[in-house]
Amino acid sequence: MNATALHSEAVVSDETRASAKSAGRRFGALVVRLGAIAAFAGIIFYFVLLAPGFTSTFNLINVVEQSAILGVLAYGMTSVIIGGGSDVTEGGIDLSIAANMGLCAAVYATLLSMGYGDMLSVLAAIAVGMAVGALNALAVVGLGILPLLATLAVLNVAAGMELTLTQNTVVGASSPLLGFLVSGSFLGISALAWALILFSALVIAVFHYTSFGLRLYAVGGHPEAARAAGLSVPFYVSFTYVLSGFCAAVASVLTVSRLSASTPGSGELLLSVLAAALLGTVFSRRFVPTMGGTLLSVLFIGLLVNGFQLLNVSSYWVNGVQGALILLVVAITSFARGSEGSR
Amino acid sequence: MTRSMKGIIGALTLGLAAACSLAAISSASAEELSLKGKRIGVxxxxxxxxxxxMAFKGIQDRVKELGGEVIALDAGRKDQQQIAQLQTLIAQTPDAIIEQLGNLEVLNPWLQKIRDAGIPLFTVDTATPHAINNTTSNNYNIGAEIALQMVADMGGKGNVLVFNGFYSVPVCKIRYDQLKYVLTSFPDVKIVEPELRDVIPNTVQSAYSNVTDMLTKAPEKGSIGAVWACWDVPQIGATQAVEAAGRNEVKTYGIDGSPEVIKMVMDPKSSAGAVAAQQPYEIGKTSVDNAARYLAGQKVAPFTFVPAVLINKENAAEKGRPFLDAAEKAGVK
Structure with a gap:
């Protein structure tokens, strides 16, 4: 009896200590988060003051246009992280997304160059992108492989298929749709920039203003609770991977329009896509990925590259700064997670 | 056959003479050039x-030497990044843009935009109708010379492994087409199908394993006579693979003249047969001079050739040294 009482007392005091500690950590996390946002704002402010031509409308539209492909891919990545949970090792992640875009671009450009029309070629690209997404879903949900490993394997499959299809060459492409994407504009904003604006509006609406989006967050945040509430966790998780494949296909059409061809080396984009999706969490109070946060970080990365060039700072710095920011954000995120984890 | 060979050599000599006189003209007009107060995007x-x-460095050094400001952009082999950089560069309205290599199919619409924005465009090693001047080596010559050297070393017959992964890069297209043209006169020299694909990055490793595989597939000595690539980094991997397989009858051929490859050709035991060595640093510098002339209101020819030298087993000791010295002087290994 006595021993039990003592024991339970100890537990109580441990709990109070833990909650005091977690409150402290949460305050700390808040300070660091605001600090990170202030650093972002500081960098932009610095560009506004010192980079010649940075604030001109023409330049800003250029940045939005340059961010379109990265943005669409980052939405795919964000959706997978939302649905699979943001644990860095076991949560949702889609490492195949950039390679998938390369494969879709190759399919799209090859079909166009063989004389098939836009309609069929775009549909084929979307079908391929979603099929690769479905393969990810099968590996992760069906076979229970860690997303990090499953999507890494699919990355190799997609990259290999792209190489087989294009023999690692540049496949030139032109079509009415590509022509429109390159030179079309409305209200002074180019078609590519519009593509990002409209796609952003769509994903933000679905993920943050529908009950479907809420359920995705529930599935990613606490799968057991979601299951207990009657949600089909496998369905929602699979959905995010297929959506990610769809995003890769959409991005592939944009990339072919921008490069007038499908070119090898799309896989290079993966780091930036991951950076955008991870950096985006800083803009949410609970350090969860959000579509709006992803959009802000995509634009931030675009502005960073642009500002460096306008200031005539070597582009070699961009990668370093991008890497440092990822490290900072991941550190902050795990710091904040620590407070939730200890509860 | 001898007659056609003579014809080719005659044409080559003529071409060489033309190239030399062109070089003479451009050096004769070497006057006081200046880029003071000018911004040049690269x-x-x-x-x-x-x-x-080397070319990138040559351009930047020369712009600074002439008192101009450089906006230097390296896309790190990413087409997306190069396009974004060019787009922002157009918005920066420099006095001229110098563009160096890349996929022409990707670049052309954007080079057109540079001209549409009223910015004079100069290119290095990139033949495009949008450039005011393209400064390069005479790739028609280089391509034919290296192909003829290969045919001569093979004794006019045998099988060739060809790396053809970069046909979309204009200089590679010219050199490859010249190879094919030379081979039309030597029907006993055959290209092994399917052709090999050189890649970036991991060029050396990939070429090594490609050539090793092909040698394994054709194990009899003499079944492969040579390996050809439109540049010399695949040649490094190919040479290593040939030597590792003990197939010293196979010789390798490439173009550019990286110090590593020149040293290989200079080594009598190495399987590197020949390399056409270019002067990339000079090419970069010359393109800047052309831009400076144009900006000073002078007329500039649509292309400028900077001489290249064929380094083979016979002349390597004498011809290779100056190139190695130049590389050392520029501080690039």
Missing amino acids: SAIGTDHYWDL
Whole structure:
């Protein structure tokens, strides 16, 4: 009896200590988060003051246009992280997304160059992108492989298929749709920039203003609770991977329009896509990925590259700064997670 | 056959003479050039290869020498990045843009936009109708010379492994087409199908394993006579693979003249047969001079050739040294 009482007392005091500690950590996390946002704002402010031509409308539209492909891919990545949970090792992640875009671009450009029309070629690209997404879903949900490993394997499959299809060459492409994407504009904003604006509006609406989006967050945040509430966790998780494949296909059409061809080396984009999706969490109070946060970080990365060039700072710095920011954000995120984890 | 060979050599000599007189003309008008107060944008697809780095460096050094400001952009082999850099560069309205290499199919619409924005465009090693001047080596000559050297070393017959992964890069297209043209006169020299694909990055490793595989597939000595590539980084991997397989009858041929490859050709025991060595640093510098002339209101020819030298087993000791010295002087390994 006595021993039990003592024991339970100890537990109580441990709990109070833990909650005091977690409150402290949460305050700390808040300070660091605001600090990170202030650093972002500081960098932009610095560009506004010192980079010649940075604030001109023409330049800003250029940045939005340059961010379109990265943005669409980052939405795919964000959706997978939302649905699979943001644990860095076991949560949702889609490492195949950039390679998938390369494969879709190759399919799209090859079909166009063989004389098939836009309609069929775009549909084929979307079908391929979603099929690769479905393969990810099968590996992760069906076979229970860690997303990090499953999507890494699919990355190799997609990259290999792209190489087989294009023999690692540049496949030139032109079509009415590509022509429109390159030179079309409305209200002074180019078609590519519009593509990002409209796609952003769509994903933000679905993920943050529908009950479907809420359920995705529930599935990613606490799968057991979601299951207990009657949600089909496998369905929602699979959905995010297929959506990610769809995003890769959409991005592939944009990339072919921008490069007038499908070119090898799309896989290079993966780091930036991951950076955008991870950096985006800083803009949410609970350090969860959000579509709006992803959009802000995509634009931030675009502005960073642009500002460096306008200031005539070597582009070699961009990668370093991008890497440092990822490290900072991941550190902050795990710091904040620590407070939730200890509860 | 001898007659056609003579014809080719005659044409070559003529071409060489023309190239020399062109070079003479351009050096004769070497006057006081200046880029004071001018901003010159420089866009390169990448600088991971010796040639690219030397040319990129030559351009920047020369712009600074002439008192201009450089906006130097290295796209790190990423087409997306190069396009974004060019787009922002157009918005920066420099006095001229110098573009160095890349995929022409990707670049052309954007080079057109540079001209539409009223910015004079100069290119290095990139033949495009949008450039005011393209400064390069005479790739028609280089391509034919290296092909003829290969045919001569093979004794006019045998099978060739060809790396053809970069046909979309204009200079590679010219050199490859010249190879094919030379081979039309030597029907006993055959290209092994399917052709090999050189890649970036991991060029050396990939070429090594490609050539090793092909040698394994054709195990009899003499069944493969040579390996050809439109640049010399695959040649490094190919040479290593040939030597590792003990197939010293196979010789390798490439173009550019990276110090590593020149040293291989200079080594009598190495399987590197020949390399056409270019002067990338000079090419970069010359393109800047052309831009400066144009900006000073002078007329500039649509292309300028900077001489290249064929380094083979016979002349390597004498001809190779100056290139190695130049590389050392520029501080690039």
